[in-house]
Amino acid sequence: MPCGLLPPRPEQCRERRTIAEEEGLSRQHRHDPSEKLIGMELHLERGRIRAVMPNAVGVVIRTETRTYEFPGCVVLPGFVDNHAHILGLGSRLASVSLHDAASIAECRARLQQAVIPDTGWLQAMGWNQELWSDGRMPSASDLDDLFPTTPVVASRVDGHAMWLNSEALRRAGITNSNGLLVEDERDPVWTSIPEPTEQDLRSRIAAAAQACVQQGVTEVHDMDVAPRVVVVMREMAETGALPIRVQSFVSAQHDEWIDAGLLPAGGEIQRTAGVKLYADGALGSRTAALLSDYADDAGNTGMAILTVDQITRAVRAAIDAGWWCVAIHAIGDAAVRTVLDAYAIVRSWDDGSEILLRIEHAQHVHPDDVHRFAELNVAACVQPTQWVSDSKMALLRVGAERQSWAYRWRSLLDSGALVGAGSDFPIEEVDPIAGIAAFVNRPSSEAITIDQALDAFTSQAHRTADMNYRRGQLDVGYDADLVILDRDPRTTPSAELANIRVMATFMAGQLRYTA
Numbered sequence: 001m002p003c004g005l006l007p008p009r010p011e012q013c014r015e016r017r018t019i020a021e022e023e024g025l026s027r028q029h030r031h032d033p034s035e036k037l038i039g040m041e042l043h044l045e046r047g048r049i050r051a052v053m054p055n056a057v058g059v060v061i062r063t064e065t066r067t068y069e070f071p072g073c074v075v076l077p078g079f080v081d082n083h084a085h086i087l088g089l090g091s092r093l094a095s096v097s098l099h100d101a102a103s104i105a106e107c108r109a110r111l112q113q114a115v116i117p118d119t120g121w122l123q124a125m126g127w128n129q130e131l132w133s134d135g136r137m138p139s140a141s142d143l144d145d146l147f148p149t150t151p152v153v154a155s156r157v158d159g160h161a162m163w164l165n166s167e168a169l170r171r172a173g174i175t176n177s178n179g180l181l182v183e184d185e186r187d188p189v190w191t192s193i194p195e196p197t198e199q200d201l202r203s204r205i206a207a208a209a210q211a212c213v214q215q216g217v218t219e220v221h222d223m224d225v226a227p228r229v230v231v232v233m234r235e236m237a238e239t240g241a242l243p244i245r246v247q248s249f250v251s252a253q254h255d256e257w258i259d260a261g262l263l264p265a266g267g268e269i270q271r272t273a274g275v276k277l278y279a280d281g282a283l284g285s286r287t288a289a290l291l292s293d294y295a296d297d298a299g300n301t302g303m304a305i306l307t308v309d310q311i312t313r314a315v316r317a318a319i320d321a322g323w324w325c326v327a328i329h330a331i332g333d334a335a336v337r338t339v340l341d342a343y344a345i346v347r348s349w350d351d352g353s354e355i356l357l358r359i360e361h362a363q364h365v366h367p368d369d370v371h372r373f374a375e376l377n378v379a380a381c382v383q384p385t386q387w388v389s390d391s392k393m394a395l396l397r398v399g400a401e402r403q404s405w406a407y408r409w410r411s412l413l414d415s416g417a418l419v420g421a422g423s424d425f426p427i428e429e430v431d432p433i434a435g436i437a438a439f440v441n442r443p444s445s446e447a448i449t450i451d452q453a454l455d456a457f458t459s460q461a462h463r464t465a466d467m468n469y470r471r472g473q474l475d476v477g478y479d480a481d482l483v484i485l486d487r488d489p490r491t492t493p494s495a496e497l498a499n500i501r502v503m504a505t506f507m508a509g510q511l512r513y514t515a
């Protein structure tokens, strides 16, 4: 087991990084990373890669019991989605989808067709007023005539705003709202909705994990997870019910992990690795914290949720309890700066140099702050498909100058920062290939190369959970987490990248999906 209850000491890290030598595995069959990817035979044993050798026809995978052949295909390390919400996706798959609805009328029509679940609350996700011709925010009166007695809650596509009917407001005890709540205002609603049962949780997690393997994802960094869900996830991992690996980042905004008595823990399939905090909201609902006013809302600089002092206190508590990874959501330039200021203090502590510090999204980074990621050894965990979905809206919110500071992938890489990638599903789709295409095809100097894009979804994403010594390379001794693609992304014209198909996915040396 690579990780015990305590964060790794430097000497353990050295030990861990020579794992292939320790196991006495043959180095003769090592794959030269400069070789073209096509034509590779891998032998897998006990969940690891035992040998790597060239093959003329395509990909051959030999496990202890079977041989799989994929002529004309390529094999890559399995994709990592380093910022996502597994239960959120499972709940989305189980709830009414308002994604891509073109109007309030279409949202109403979809809700009207839905079956009311056992909880008695109708839940929906995915509305986006930016797609509606009038662009107006919805309110309770848009739902009350259809649902006079059934509570209805519908989350905005960014997950930071909620549209409710009057019955839902009444049951949550909220009297001063027109049916639109953001951030913490929603807390009474969350506590009013009956909790899903453990069986509900299991089936939602299983459905989401299945959606991941179908897209070639073998590992997810699961963000902002309730302690109760971590326990279910761990049990599913131990009983072989998870086809993907999960690094759990537990909710810490309201000391959830402390109240639940949850501690970090290692594990091969599920690992309770870090804590998750929010420093601000999101641009869509104008709750991302900006250094100056929103371009389309004078006098509003958004919602700074945490101060430097609050962050350092939360990180102190995490380190003291043995956590080795902290992830903090920051979208606006003010929030990014606040988190960097707090991380600078953490790095000055005697025990602050080893902990893995991440900024989730890192969407708007002021030019003065770009270099600080590398200097402070802070990982930027970015979501390239959000640029595709949000850049038009973001331009309205922040204006042209500040928009040029947004989604700074190449600037961060050029400065030496660690950049790992994810999708933030269920806000976006589970689709690392779409993410890779978005990284490469962005018409801007912030686009990155195909090699950088692949690394961001594999080896570099593993680095953002300190797992790169085990995964992210097709090399002897590494974990056999693999994706087989119908063509090589490195030689595919960039305009065709999004058409690449996942043919099969292996996790821990076992076939988990085939097309």
Ligand SMILES: [Zn+2]
Residues within 6 Å of the ligand: 083, 084, 085, 223, 424
């Ligand atoms: Zn997220």
